[in-house]
Amino acid sequence: MLRAQVCSNDELSFLMEAHDGLSATIAQRSGFKGLWASGLSIASSLGYRDANEASWTQLVQSVERIVDSTELAVLVDGDGGFGNFNNARLLARKLRQAGAAGISLEDSCFPKLNSLIGERHPLADIDEFSGRLRAVKDAVADNLVLVARIEALIAGHGLNEAILRAHAYADAGADAILIHSRKSTADEMLSFVTEWRNRLPVVIVPTTYFRTPVSAYRDARISTVVWANHSMRAAAAAMRRICDSIAAQESVANIESHIAPLSEIFELLRYDELAVAEKQYLQPS
Structure with missing residues (x-):
């Protein structure tokens, strides 16, 4: 390829x-x-x-x-x-x-x-x-x-x-x-x-x-x-903004809408596949 x-x-x-x-x-x-x-x-x-x-x-x-x-x-x-x-x-x-x-x-x-x-x-x-x-x-x-x-x-x-x-x-x-x-x-x-x-x-x-x-x-x-x-630079800029905000406000309430929801991380890393595999291998019928 x-x-x-x-x-x-x-x-x-x-x-x-x-x-x-x-x-x-x-x-x-x-x-x-x-x-x-x-x-x-x-x-x-x-x-x-x-x-x-x-x-x-x-x-x-x-x-x-x-x-x-x-x-x-x-x-x-x-x-x-x-x-x-x-x-x-x-x-x-x-x-x-x-x-x-x-x-x-x-x-x-x-x-x-x-x-x-x-x-x-x-x-x-x-x-x-x-x-x-x-x-x-x-x-x-x-x-x-x-x-x-x-x-x-x-x-x-x-x-x-x-x-x-x-x-x-x-x-x-x-x-x-x-x-x-x-x-x-x-x-x-x-x-x-x-x-x-x-x-x-x-x-x-x-x-x-x-x-x-x-x-x-x-x-x-x-x-x-x-x-x-560009991914590294994007990540560095985003992390800096979020860390600065949390440090200044001593809260994460205002930044939640600006970061990826955990559901997106779970989807990216295919947690659903793990659940299917557990049913197949941990609880075989």
């Missing part, structure tokens, strides 16, 4: 961020056909910064909960693989065992820093990162979709460097290219897409250029759009 979504230019697909079982369940209920297990969102939900403070084992554990919660294919934000080729292939094997459908690896140095923070974003050597990609491909073959994420535009190295890296990563076995930009418009990303000419499908993350109409992505024959952190 994920290969059909990410590795095709025929129809634009969308992946929604998930960071735990509940966010994954809500995304599926809203109609999304695939999920992005966000490194930023998972780290944030664990109380860590998106700077490789959460370990690869914590990432795998979070992905396992996401996979268990839905029937959707999950593309995992694997940062740079948490080290060299050996760490990257180990991560890929463990994610495959956890049920992930794909992994995205970025050409950053360990430890990485979130792409939208600060100005210091050293890039991995092209040959070294290509080795990471080959190691992952050899370890999991076609059992995981492998997306090579290029940070050249983030690091300020320009279009030529991004294209050079894209060709190298395609040669190393990547199934798709994720081109990342922190600009407020899509111009930089679209210039890459034009120059790249769809040698491999292109994945984008329009966190900063969110005003660009989706029609522009379809016209450019982009494969996949990742809504990369």
Whole structure:
């Protein structure tokens, strides 16, 4: 399913961020056909910064909960693989065992820093990162979709460097290219897409250029759009408002209409199935 979504230019697909079982369940209920297990969102939900403070084992554990919660294919934000080729292939094997459908690896140095923070974003050597990609491909073959994420535009190295890296990563076995930009418009990303000419499908993350109409992505024959952190950010904003209100008013009376009723939580997590199962297994006729 994920290969059909990410590795095709025929129809634009969308992946929604998930960071735990509940966010994954809500995304599926809203109609999304695939999920992005966000490194930023998972780290944030664990109380860590998106700077490789959460370990690869914590990432795998979070992905396992996401996979268990839905029937959707999950593309995992694997940062740079948490080290060299050996760490990257180990991560890929463990994610495959956890049920992930794909992994995205970025050409950053360990430890990485979130792409939208600060100005210091050293890039991995092209040959070294290509080795990471080959190691992952050899370890999991076609059992995981492998997306090579290029940070050249983030690091300020320009279009030529991004294209050079894209060709190298395609040669190393990547199934798709994720081109990342922190600009407020899509111009930089679209210039890459034009120059790249769809040698491999292109994945984008329009966190900063969110005003660009989706029609522009379809016209450019982009494969996949990742809504990369929006459930986590929505949850943080909602929790802050509710906590502030309860702390100020010392009461929950005025916020009840602004939060999900427990019946909705019970429905999302299928408590009705548990009741049916109890009748079948605890009280067999």
